[in-house]
Amino acid sequence: MTGYIFKRLLQMTLVLWVVSVIVFLMMSFTGDPVFMVVPIDATDAEIAQARRLLGLDQSLFVQYGRFVTSLVQGDFGNSYVFRQPAMALILERLPATLEMVLVAMALALVVAIPLGVYAGANPNSRISRTIMAGSLLGISLPGFWVGMVLIFLFAVHWGIFPSSGRGDTAEIFGLRVSLLTADGWHHIILPAVTLSLATMAILLRMTRAGMMEVNRQDFMKFARAKGATRRDVLYKHGLKNALIPVITIFGLQLGDLIAFATITETIFSWPGMGKLLIDSIYRADRPVIVVYLMLVALIFVVINFLVDIIYTLIDPRITLK
Amino acid sequence: MTAFLQSEFFHNYCRSSSAMIGSGLMAFFALAVLIGPFLVAQNPYDNATLNLLDSYKPPMWLEGGDPQFPLGTDGQGRDVWASILYGARISLFIGLVAMIASCTIGTVLGLIAGFYGGLADSIIMRIADIQLSFPSILIALFLMSAVGTGIDKVLIALTAVGWVVYARTVRGSTLSEIEKEYVQAAKVAGLPNTKIIRKHVLPNVLTPLIVIATIQVGTFVLIEASLSFLGVGVPITKPSLGLLIKNGFDVLFSGLWWTSVFPGFAIMMLVFGINLFGDFLRDELNPRLK
Numbered sequence: 001m002t003g004y005i006f007k008r009l010l011q012m013t014l015v016l017w018v019v020s021v022i023v024f025l026m027m028s029f030t031g032d033p034v035f036m037v038v039p040i041d042a043t044d045a046e047i048a049q050a051r052r053l054l055g056l057d058q059s060l061f062v063q064y065g066r067f068v069t070s071l072v073q074g075d076f077g078n079s080y081v082f083r084q085p086a087m088a089l090i091l092e093r094l095p096a097t098l099e100m101v102l103v104a105m106a107l108a109l110v111v112a113i114p115l116g117v118y119a120g121a122n123p124n125s126r127i128s129r130t131i132m133a134g135s136l137l138g139i140s141l142p143g144f145w146v147g148m149v150l151i152f153l154f155a156v157h158w159g160i161f162p163s164s165g166r167g168d169t170a171e172i173f174g175l176r177v178s179l180l181t182a183d184g185w186h187h188i189i190l191p192a193v194t195l196s197l198a199t200m201a202i203l204l205r206m207t208r209a210g211m212m213e214v215n216r217q218d219f220m221k222f223a224r225a226k227g228a229t230r231r232d233v234l235y236k237h238g239l240k241n242a243l244i245p246v247i248t249i250f251g252l253q254l255g256d257l258i259a260f261a262t263i264t265e266t267i268f269s270w271p272g273m274g275k276l277l278i279d280s281i282y283r284a285d286r287p288v289i290v291v292y293l294m295l296v297a298l299i300f301v302v303i304n305f306l307v308d309i310i311y312t313l314i315d316p317r318i319t320l321k
Numbered sequence: 322m323t324a325f326l327q328s329e330f331f332h333n334y335c336r337s338s339s340a341m342i343g344s345g346l347m348a349f350f351a352l353a354v355l356i357g358p359f360l361v362a363q364n365p366y367d368n369a370t371l372n373l374l375d376s377y378k379p380p381m382w383l384e385g386g387d388p389q390f391p392l393g394t395d396g397q398g399r400d401v402w403a404s405i406l407y408g409a410r411i412s413l414f415i416g417l418v419a420m421i422a423s424c425t426i427g428t429v430l431g432l433i434a435g436f437y438g439g440l441a442d443s444i445i446m447r448i449a450d451i452q453l454s455f456p457s458i459l460i461a462l463f464l465m466s467a468v469g470t471g472i473d474k475v476l477i478a479l480t481a482v483g484w485v486v487y488a489r490t491v492r493g494s495t496l497s498e499i500e501k502e503y504v505q506a507a508k509v510a511g512l513p514n515t516k517i518i519r520k521h522v523l524p525n526v527l528t529p530l531i532v533i534a535t536i537q538v539g540t541f542v543l544i545e546a547s548l549s550f551l552g553v554g555v556p557i558t559k560p561s562l563g564l565l566i567k568n569g570f571d572v573l574f575s576g577l578w579w580t581s582v583f584p585g586f587a588i589m590m591l592v593f594g595i596n597l598f599g600d601f602l603r604d605e606l607n608p609r610l611k
Contacts, residue, residue, distance in 0.1 A: 259458050
């Protein structure tokens, strides 16, 4: 196990290194950030001066060397727009994104698992067919459009929920969290529902497929034969075994939710890091884009790593090599 | 033809309502993009046919609606229905072309990785692994932010995220095919590797790709719509369904819902049709599930 963890950590570092090279190269070949920092009427000398200050006059190799050195030191430079450390800007917005992602994930699980178990246990019933058609529709929906329809209905038309922003937040351990205030919950419902739909549909389908697979196996027949209640058979014997593939998808979905949060945050003006990314893309604010990508890459490799570890914990049959 | 009509595939197709609905929706959209623009009087991108006096007309069944514009009009007096027909053209074009490009590149790389193994295999599969650990929408978003807007660039970004799934599938099937006797026999007969790959391996690894390719068109339509919605997809002069939604979003708060709701509904129906039919194909082509 220790050997495996060590090997994985090495792999993760390698992946992050590759990502850093790609991010650096793409950023270098596109646009000239110097025009983001100089005034419109800057003279050639001023532009050259700014370019020197940003280090853009050196060779790509030297630039990459400096880029990686500062990455390792945790120094991502200042945002061209906000003139503040890019890392601080992202970290400041990270809790907002994470809480939306977590609420969306919780929502998806609470709805998807029971419906998936039901549809898997009764594959031919009318209700199951409706659930499955609904889940397919959920995969086919453009997420941002759902958000807009919800805004139109619940905010513009009926005025039940606010259309944008994060509402009141309360501070806990130095983090600003909106899940502690009623107003915060009021604001998070619509974006979280929007974000959760696709994940809900995918988890539901995975749970159903897992249940159908498990249902055919002997230990399920045995559990029924020994007289366990239907509920116990399904949830204690069935679901536990059906959940293994669901956990992989769960990990991937967590990543997808963080990615799709950029779109949801844009629609609902949710002050998270995804909205900051989109704004930074419009303004060619390179340092912020770089921090976002490196941070998200780090989150993803850690999630993948944890999923593999969790595997062994829930299923002793799996050994990691 | 009669052989097809008597086949199990066709029999199951007739019995599956989801397959019928799915293919029906696909056929509707195929028809809509092929002949749709000839059915509407207005070309929404020819300014000569637009009249600003027609702007923001609601759908025809609402008060103030005009039967000339069944789904209402946008701020420039563009017919929403005509915009959808023209926009679906762009969306589907992008989805199909990017799928074909991804499939071609992914299949070739998968064949190389599976057949030759070694260094090529390691490199291709490591790239695929790294890429698969990131959501495609994020990779596409990042590529688009780097290269700028344009249909060609959307195609490149989608292909860059789409080839992986083919490469992995083809590599897997190739590995099992080259162990089989007919490939061994071809090798013994002294056929050149390229010919073995083309004539013997390729036809036998294609079946699983049909399902992937079908569903991928839908996925690509959705990704393209998201990119365009975020303003890093197609240019304003070539509005896909996603860009129509984005334009409609700006006036949503004034209660003008029809300019964004109908294009979104069109995307939903298109992708839903593709997914329904793709699901049916998956069940049919994968005997393990029967």
